[in-house]
Structure formats: C-alpha cells, structure tokens
Amino acid sequence: MAGLWFEEFAVGQRFVHEIRRTVTDADNVLFSALTHNPAAIHIDHHYAATTEFGRPLMNSLFTLGLVIGLSVQDTTFGTTVANLGMSETSFPRPVFAGDTIRAETEVTALRPSASRPGQGVVTFAHIGLNQRDEIVCRTLRAALMMARPA
Template structure:
C-alpha cells in the first residue's frame, strides 16, 4: 500500500514529495476548456499581453489539483475513504507555463471518527512550490482515512 493508514500519520510530520511536474501551456488550455472556464486570462495569449503578467496565468483549480495530486502517492493512495473538505485555499504567487511545481504535506491534526470505528479524520496542509521555492498554492484538506486492518 503506497498511502499511509491513519495510525501511520503523525501530527507535525512533513513529507517532501519527490515527484515534480512542469506545467505546460497545453495543460492550462486543456484544463480551462474542459472545465468550461473561458476566462481570457487563461486562454487568450493576445489578451494576456495587455495584462500585468504579459502571458496566461495557469488556472488556479489546475494548480490546486496538481499540488494535491503530487501528494497522493505518499499520503492517501489506497488508504483514503474520501475527501471531507477543503479549507483556506490560497494562491500567493501565480503559476505560468514552464513552471515546475513540487509539493510538501504537513499533518496538522487527526482524530478518530465518532461514527466509523475503522476510520479516522486527518487534516493535511498541502503546499505547492515553484522552481524558485516560492509558495504558489496552499490548502488544508480533511480526509477520511482507513485504519490499519485488524
């Protein structure tokens, strides 16, 4: 099992995920189109030349998904029952095509489920950083996690 069971996750532990990914213009265009987001700031290069950024911004929902996705293999792969919610999602710096994103995850809190004795709730802080070590995304995620089988 690649993911960690509830008992294996310790509050305060930080995981620096090894897998990184360089974002492409195609990623941004495809994701924005697939999710029906026609905002010019994501898909119109000519328009973006007139903005303060001078080029398209990567869709923030793509960035969030990428950062969490980079964490899955070492946290919740095969051991999560489901996501319970997202809190305090922030994007302090923009992401552009060509940026390479890496992720780190901190276990902020955990508690046993009151209604599901074989599961527990873990609060993760996922942080995405670019190649300059600037934080580009941060979010808290509550996950319902399996306990180790008896």
C-alpha cells in the same frame, strides 16, 4: 500500497514529495476546457499579453489539484475513503506554463471518526512551490482515511 493508514500519521509529520511536474499551456487549456472556464486570462495569449502578467496564468484550480495530486503517492494512495474539503486555500504567486511545481505536506490534526468505525480524519497542510522555491499554493485538506485492517 504507498498510502499510509490512519494510525501511521502523526501531528507534525512532514513530507517533502519527490515527484515534481512542469506545467504546460496544453494543461491549462485542457483543464479550462474540461471545467468550462472560458476566462481569457487562462486561454487567450493575445488578451493575456495586455494584462499585468503579460501571459496566461495557469488556472488556479489546476494548481490546487496538482499540488494535492503530487502528495498522494506518499500519503493517501489507496488508503483514502474521501476528501472532506479544503479550507484556507490561497495562491500567493502566479503559476505560468513552464513552471515546475513541487509539494510539501504537514499533518496538522488527527481524529478517529465518531460515525465510521475503522476510519479517521487527517488534516493535511499542503504547500506548492515553483522552481524558485516560491510558494504558489497553500491549502488545508481534510481527508477521511482508512484505519489499518484488523
């Protein structure tokens, strides 16, 4: 199992995730369609050409999901009970089709669950970076994690 148990995390622990992904127009249109987001800035090249960006922006929720997804193999694959929430999420730079996104993660807090024996909450600070190492996404994610089985 690639994911870590609650006890294997430490505050300050850092991960530079190896997997990267180049995003495409198809990703953007499909994600926007699946989430019923008809915003022209994501799916209409003609409209987007008239904006300050000159082309469609990747849907920011796709970017957030991708950044967290890129972290899973090294951190939570098979050991997560549930995501409890994201906070302090920001998108400092736009993402466009053709950008290659990578992720880094730092563990910022740990606490055993008071109501769920054998589980604990890990807070991850995720950042997403493009091919120029510019931060395109950051978020804090709280995840309920399994403790190592007895």
